[in-house]
Structure formats: structure tokens, C-alpha cells
Amino acid sequence: MNILVTAAECTPFAKIGGLADVVAALAKHWHALGHNVRIILPKYATIDTDRWEIKPTHIVVSVPMGWWQEYTRVWRGVLPGTDVPVYFLESHDYYDRPGIYGDPEGYADNDRRFLFLSRATFEVASSMDFVPDIIHAHDWHTAFALAFLKSHYRYHPRFARTAGVFTIHNIAYQGQSDPYRVLPLAGFRVEEFHGSWFDHDGVVNMMKTGIMFADKITTVSPTYAREIRWTSAGMGMQPYLNLRGADFLGVLNGADYTEWDPTSDPHIVATYSAESLASKEANKAALLAETVPPHDRIVEVPVIGMVSRLTQQKGIDLLLGCMEQFARSGRARFVILGSGERRYEHALHLLAHRHPTRIILYTGYNSALSHHVIASADYLVMPSLFEPCGLTQIYALRYGTVPIVRATGGLADTVQEYNPVTTEGTGFTFREYSVSAFAHAIERALSYYRHPFHWDRIRRNGMQQDFSAAKSAQQYIDVFRWALEKIGRVV
Ligand code: ADP
Numbered sequence: 255m256n257i258l259v260t261a262a263e264c265t266p267f268a269k270i271g272g273l274a275d276v277v278a279a280l281a282k283h284w285h286a287l288g289h290n291v292r293i294i295l296p297k298y299a300t301i302d303t304d305r306w307e308i309k310p311t312h313i314v315v316s317v318p319m320g321w322w323q324e325y326t327r328v329w330r331g332v333l334p335g336t337d338v339p340v341y342f343l344e345s346h347d348y349y350d351r352p353g354i355y356g357d358p359e360g361y362a363d364n365d366r367r368f369l370f371l372s373r374a375t376f377e378v379a380s381s382m383d384f385v386p387d388i389i390h391a392h393d394w395h396t397a398f399a400l401a402f403l404k405s406h407y408r409y410h411p412r413f414a415r416t417a418g419v420f421t422i423h424n425i426a427y428q429g430q431s432d433p434y435r436v437l438p439l440a441g442f443r444v445e446e447f448h449g450s451w452f453d454h455d456g457v458v459n460m461m462k463t464g465i466m467f468a469d470k471i472t473t474v475s476p477t478y479a480r481e482i483r484w485t486s487a488g489m490g491m492q493p494y495l496n497l498r499g500a501d502f503l504g505v506l507n508g509a510d511y512t513e514w515d516p517t518s519d520p521h522i523v524a525t526y527s528a529e530s531l532a533s534k535e536a537n538k539a540a541l542l543a544e545t546v547p548p549h550d551r552i553v554e555v556p557v558i559g560m561v562s563r564l565t566q567q568k569g570i571d572l573l574l575g576c577m578e579q580f581a582r583s584g585r586a587r588f589v590i591l592g593s594g595e596r597r598y599e600h601a602l603h604l605l606a607h608r609h610p611t612r613i614i615l616y617t618g619y620n621s622a623l624s625h626h627v628i629a630s631a632d633y634l635v636m637p638s639l640f641e642p643c644g645l646t647q648i649y650a651l652r653y654g655t656v657p658i659v660r661a662t663g664g665l666a667d668t669v670q671e672y673n674p675v676t677t678e679g680t681g682f683t684f685r686e687y688s689v690s691a692f693a694h695a696i697e698r699a700l701s702y703y704r705h706p707f708h709w710d711r712i713r714r715n716g717m718q719q720d721f722s723a724a725k726s727a728q729q730y731i732d733v734f735r736w737a738l739e740k741i742g743r744v745v
């Protein structure tokens with residue numbers, strides 16, 4: 255199958271969150287299954303072209319924007335460890351800026367920057383003579399590609415037999431924009447806007463656009479698929495998801511276990527497996543040696559880790575509400591790696607300042623350190639308000655780091671409460687979004703720390719879980735076949 259992927263993020267080139275990991279992991283596995291995959295990404299100024307050997311090509315494509323043409327030079331690289339081609343769109347105007355989306359509010363012209371990416375996807379495919387069976391678009395950024403597929407390119411010889419699949423990684427970000435600005439740029443008549451598939455509450459909503467124009471829609475876990483259809487977690491998109499209900503399903507994200515493998519991870523101090531869990535301690539000892547003065551390096555104090563964007567979604571308020579009580583009593587130490595909203599960074603800095611040896615905070619984005627923290631910690635917390643899938647808890651399971659999570663979205667699909675009677679289960683969960691429910695889950699989790707039998711069992715249960723991206727890659731291929739069937743093709 256020829257699969258054309260268009261996305262705003264892809265690991266390792268440009269990553270803010272799970273979207274990037276999933277785009278890369280799926281492509282890798284489709285390639286391994288024998289499919290022909292190509293990825294289109296913006297060439298952000300922050301991408302290290304030397305490190306990833308990304309080179310300019312001679313291809314310059316013209317991209318229709320409104321009644322004029324804009325131009326982009328195409329750069330080419332490959333997904334590391336594979337020969338999956340990745341095409342990067344050069345645009346001084348759109349992409350030569352700090353970061354990906356612009357912190358913290360997002361660039362005012364993000365609609366236009368990503369409209370350009372969505373439209374250029376077709377022109378780049380044409381320039382390489384690629385005939386895609388599937389266009390796979392991710393989140394609001396590239397949702398317009400699905401509208402283009404069903405309109406401007408509907409009878410184009412190259413795309414007339416292409417099906418469009420839209421994957422929702424986070425419905426909270428919908429990409430809203432002024433119809434008078436965006437529709438003319440996208441080549442649609444603004445007169446036809448009201449009541450159209452672009453219109454949600456009187457503005458263009460890119461998330462809705464993707465949902466309405468795609469042949470099939472997926473989201474990143476079965477529980478999140480239910481939540482966004484039936485509850486306010488759908489953030490206004492519920493009616494559209496129900497309208498498209500027969501074409502919508504949840505496919506659980508998977509981890510790239512070649513990147514996240516404690517037996518061979520180059521970013522950690524000591525590698526280990528379920529059979530050599532004692533070596534995991536060396537990671538913790540190293541982390542303590544880096545951060546805590548000698549007199550307080552007590553290895554017996556459990557370490558609770560977190561690696562996260564610092565936003566309301568991630569339940570930082572719950573963490574702030576109960577961290578101090580555990581730190582002060584000395585029953586746990588916290589190691590947090592995160593970046594995001596200033597108010598959370600400040601509040602965490604304040605607590606870390608008050609308990610410098612019990613609350614260790616790294617702000618910023620650091621991929622290698624995220625491996626180190628996950629390997630070193632005894633527990634990993636994710637008290638998310640909502641969580642489409644979540645990858646960090648999946649990584650933690652593989653690293654024998656016990657997850658403590660709120661049972662929402664993909665967290666509910668990947669972490670089972672430990673049952674000391676049956677000795678089944680992989681972590682600790684709570685439902686109510688409250689500090690007390692979270693603190694209670696931490697208490698429960700800590701109570702097993704000094705029970706070698708249960709402690710060993712919980713960690714081994716987690717390490718045996720298989721949430722490999724290979725599985726989800728195969729499920730996506732089934733979805734693609736189903737999408738092609740919908741447009742009258744059998745592949
Ligand atoms: P989301 O996509 O909502 O951010 P996920 O759990 O799906 O949440 O994916 C988050 C990804 O980003 C994981 O790979 C996690 O390790 C990584 N990550 C988050 N914050 C940081 C950070 N500050 N430094 C390094 N990696 C981070």
C-alpha cells in the first residue's frame with residue numbers, strides 16, 4: 255500500500271508530544287510490513303539538518319494559496335534506522351521561527367502555516383510521482399488535507415483513487431479560524447460557509463473539517479473514542495463524531511520498543527530486564543548522585559517520577575495539591591521533567607526550592623533525560639484530567655516503573671489496578687479528579703513498596719505487557735483497507 259503521511263510533528267525531527275512518536279513509530283512498522291510510506295513535514299528552523307542528514311533537493315513545488323501560488327523547496331531525509339523518506343517543506347515565512355507552534359499561545363498565523371502544509375502535501379506527492387492509496391492526516395494541523403482530497407483533488411488522476419484517514423490525537427486543540435481569512439486561502443467560497451462542514455459555532459473548525467471529510471476517523475484509544483463521542487470530553491465535536499459514528503473507532507497507540515527498551519537503552523546508566531531488576535537501582539542511585547547531597551541519598555525512599563507537558567490536561571493541579579505532604583514526611587521523593595505553562599513551572603519551582611532534596615525539578619524538554627527519569631523512578635504519575643492515550647505510562651510499564659494514573663482515556667486502557675489477591679494488575683488507578691483521590695492512590699501504591707513479593711510481581715506484570723506499535727500499525731492497515739473499501743476499492 256502507498257501511504258502518504260502529513261503531520262506537524264515526527265520524532266526525532268520535531269516533537270512536542272505523543273503525536274510525534276506515533277507518526278514515526280507507525281511509519282517504521284508499516285515500512286517493515288512492506289508498505290511504501292512517505293512523510294511530509296515542515297522544515298522548522300529547530301530541525302537539526304546536519305545531525306539527521308537532511309539535504310535540499312532540486313524540487314521546488316508551487317502551492318496554490320488563495321488566487322496565487324506560493325513556493326517551497328523540498329528537503330529530503332530518512333526516518334533514522336529505516337529508509338522511509340521524509341520530505342521537509344522549506345518556507346522562510348512560515349517555518350523559520352523558534353519552536354513548532356509558538357509558545358505559549360501559538361503563532362497568530364498557525365492556521366495559514368498548516369493550511370500550507372496540508373495543501374503542499376498534494377503538490378509534493380505529485381512532484382515525486384507518488385500515487386497514494388491513503389492520505390493519513392493527524393490532528394487539526396493537517397485536517398484540511400482531507401477537505402482538499404474530496405474537493406480540489408477529487409478528480410485529479412493521481413488522487414482520484416486515494417482514501418483519506420484522519421487521526422485525532424487530542425480533541426482539545428481544534429484549530430479555529432476566521433472563515434473570511436481561511437476559506438479563500440484554501441480555495442473555498444466563503445458564501446457557502448454557514449452550515450457547511452467547516453462551520454462550528456460560526457468559525458472554521460479544522461478538527462470538525464477533518465472529521466467530516468475523512469473516509470475513516472480514528473482516535474488513539476478505545477476509551478477516549480467513547481469519551482469524546484458521549485461526554486463533554488468531545489469539546490463540542492460529539493454531534494459530528496456521532497454523525498460519522500459508523501466510520502469512527504479507537505486504535506490504541508503503541509510504543510516503539512526499539513527506542514524504549516531497558517535492555518539496550520543508550521540513555522540510561524545501567525540497562526536491565528525483568529530478570530535483572532536489581533540493576534534498575536543503579537539508575538536511581540545515579541540520579542540521586544546527580545541531584546541530592548550525599549547525606550540525603552537514601553535509596554530506600556521511593557522515587558515518584560513524572561515526564562510531561564505542564565498543562566492543565568496533565569493534572570498538574572493535583573500534583574501540586576499533594577506533592578508537598580509526601581515530600582515533607584519523607585515518604586517519597588519526586589523527580590519531575592516537564593515544560594509548559596509558566597504558572598505551573600513557577601509553582602513547581604517554588605516547591606522544589608522549599609524541598610530541594612525531595613522535589614527535583616528539571617524544566618525544559620530533554621529527550622535523553624526523559625529516558626533516564628523513567629528508568630530511575632520507582633513510580634510514574636499521570637493524574638491527567640483527560641488523556642487521549644498517553645505514551646509515558648506505556649514506556650514506564652516496560653521499564654518496571656509502576657504507573658499511578660487517573661483512569662481516563664488511554665490510561666484506563668493500559669493500566670490495571672493491582673490486585674494483591676490474584677496478583678494481577680500493573681499499577682494504581684483512581685477515578686475522581688481530586689487531590690484526595692490522587693493522594694489515596696499514591697498511598698496505596700507506596701504501601702506495596704516494602705513488600706518484595708508484591709513489588710516484584712507488579713513490576714514484572716507491567717514489563718510483560720505488549721503495547722507495541724507493531725500491533726497498532728497492523729490495525730491501521732485494516733482501517734486503511736476499510737477506507738479503500740468505502741471508496742469502492744479492494745486492496
Ligand atoms: P502528550 O502527547 O499529551 O504530550 P504522551 O504521553 O502521549 O502525551 O506523549 C508525551 C511524549 O513526550 C512522551 O514521549 C514523553 O516522554 C515526552 N515528553 C513530554 N514532556 C517531555 C519533556 N519535558 N522532555 C522530554 N520528553 C518529554
